[in-house]
Amino acid sequence: MSIGSTWAGTHDFTASALIEATSISQVQDAVAHTRGQVRALGTRHSFNDIADSPGTLITVTGIDANPVLDEESATVTVGAGIRYGELATWLEARGWALHNMGSLPHISVGGAVATGTHGSGVTNGCLSAAVAALEYVDAQGELRSVSRGDEGWEGLVVGLGAYGIVVRLSLDIQPSYLVRQDVYRGLPWQALLDDLTGIMASAYSVSAFTTWAEDAVQQVWRKSRIGAGPEPMPDWLGARVERPDESGLVGVDPSNLTAKAGVRGAWLDRLPHFRLDSKPSNGEEIQTEYFVDLADGPDALRAVRELAADIAPHLFITELRTVASDNLWLSGAYERDTLAIHFTWRKRPAAVADLTPRIEAALAPFGARPHWGKVHSMTADAVAAAVPRLADARAQFEALDPEGRFANDHLRTLALRA
Structure with a gap:
């Protein structure tokens, strides 16, 4: 089957199959019962092959985002496949806001967070810095959760899809402005x-x-x-x-x-x-x-x-x-x-x-x-020389996914997987 290309046509996907999940349980089932390697696919706004796989791609953009607002903790929990512009519209209608946005509101929350995408502002962290918790499907198809402050948290937020498929995230929010x-x-x-x-x-x-x-x-x-x-x-x-x-x-x-x-x-x-x-x-x-x-x-x-x-x-x-x-x-x-x-x-x-x-x-x-x-x-x-914790990230990815279910050639080129 032809899966198509990235948004700007800079990479043609080579994966053998695409599963368009409509529920988290479907993602779990796909990971647990699909042979070989799997990768998450978002809104295709990458420009290289980072989201590709020699096996199966699983997209979460069709899963109901089901936003949940927690005003006491000033967070919103949302499906990873929602686009930033859609989440922003939902929040604004309730009097809340994100600290920043990228230049394109079309990108998915999960994909932008996983790649360290950002907006601008000397005092504004990247979009990933607003993540307070996330849920992901691991290499066995089990649903896992991790929160800010947990051991290894700093290596999982900008995770490049290397240890699982993120399905929900909690983001810090603030009153609208x-x-x-x-x-x-x-x-x-x-x-x-x-x-x-x-x-x-x-x-x-x-x-x-x-x-x-x-x-x-x-x-x-x-x-x-x-x-x-x-x-x-x-x-x-x-x-x-x-x-x-x-x-x-x-x-x-x-x-x-x-x-x-x-x-x-x-x-x-x-x-x-x-x-x-x-x-x-x-x-x-x-x-x-x-x-x-x-x-x-x-x-x-x-x-x-x-x-x-x-x-x-x-x-x-x-x-x-x-x-x-x-x-x-x-x-x-x-x-x-x-x-x-x-x-x-x-x-x-x-x-x-x-x-x-x-x-x-x-x-x-x-x-x-x-x-x-x-x-x-x-x-x-060159990447290892510029990214101080690259080896630590690789060790964590390999510990969470020892069989390399979520590995691909791009991660190997970066020495993030064997």
């Missing part, structure tokens, strides 16, 4: 390099966009919580407020984007860049992302800018974001406040394959870590 989104154009590169942390901390969530070859950073999106910090200014550090006729990103229909121009709105309608009812991003693209210590950010950016002339012809846009430090072993922000350097490439696989090793070489002195769900060229040795 309002956000305004203001876009600035033409921030001088030197201004960004001189005070990277200050600029990225100038609002609750900040993203900077560039194609590297410009004299000035193309756009800076500042998402400000209403009542928390100063109101944005019309002119800022040599940048100017975007005009209405300039709205949009390279190759993106402006109508697909969340409202800007300082218009106040609910958090779920401002923190993502793209609307849930729209086409996410460009579609015909390849994505790559690396994480470096925020303190090293200016030097890391200077190093990549040396390659600007070669990068720009193959790039839609680069987005710069920040992620607060956490203690999750496989998080890109493990034990360091982080600058995320993201590349949205034109769909030119050969050019990307040529450029990623060069970018990685430029970022190697800064201990760059890859985004697990995106395209990179890093070797197992």
Whole structure:
């Protein structure tokens, strides 16, 4: 059977079967009675083969999300297959919110958490940092639960699907809040390099966009919580407020984007860049992302800018974001406040394959870590050098799944499974 490809068509799945589960018990039965290897498949927003399997894929997106709100503990428990935008809508209707969202509200909660996906904000942890508990189906088909504070917790949240199939998660929530989104154009590169942390901390969530070859950073999106910090200014550090006729990103229909121009709105309608009812991003693209210590950010950016002339012809846009430090072993922000350097490439696989090793070489002195769900060229040795708890994560995965039911070639390439 043909299972199809990832969302952007960057990988064709090779698994021999796909089980579209409609209940947790069906996931348990599938794992217990399916021979060979199995893997969880979410909303297919990865760009590599991390979700593939030589055996069977099991998707949980068809299981009723059944959200359960616990106002006393300020958590919501939800099915792993629900999309962030759907959960956000459910929470907002009840007066609650998430601490952050990724640029795409279309991604599943389980898949985003498992790969360490993030939004932006110097004080905002990645999406995985909000997880308070999770339930997963283990290699024998048994339903297991684990909570924050349990032994090994830090190695299981960003788990890459390597030890089981996560079916439900509990997430920290907070009272709903309002956000305004203001876009600035033409921030001088030197201004960004001189005070990277200050600029990225100038609002609750900040993203900077560039194609590297410009004299000035193309756009800076500042998402400000209403009542928390100063109101944005019309002119800022040599940048100017975007005009209405300039709205949009390279190759993106402006109508697909969340409202800007300082218009106040609910958090779920401002923190993502793209609307849930729209086409996410460009579609015909390849994505790559690396994480470096925020303190090293200016030097890391200077190093990549040396390659600007070669990068720009193959790039839609680069987005710069920040992620607060956490203690999750496989998080890109493990034990360091982080600058995320993201590349949205034109769909030119050969050019990307040529450029990623060069970018990685430029970022190697800064201990760059890859985004697990995106395209990179890093070797197992390079990943191990940049990810301090990689060996501990592997040991835990192998202890929970000694037969390698959830292993695949991608995890072996990263030296996360034998």
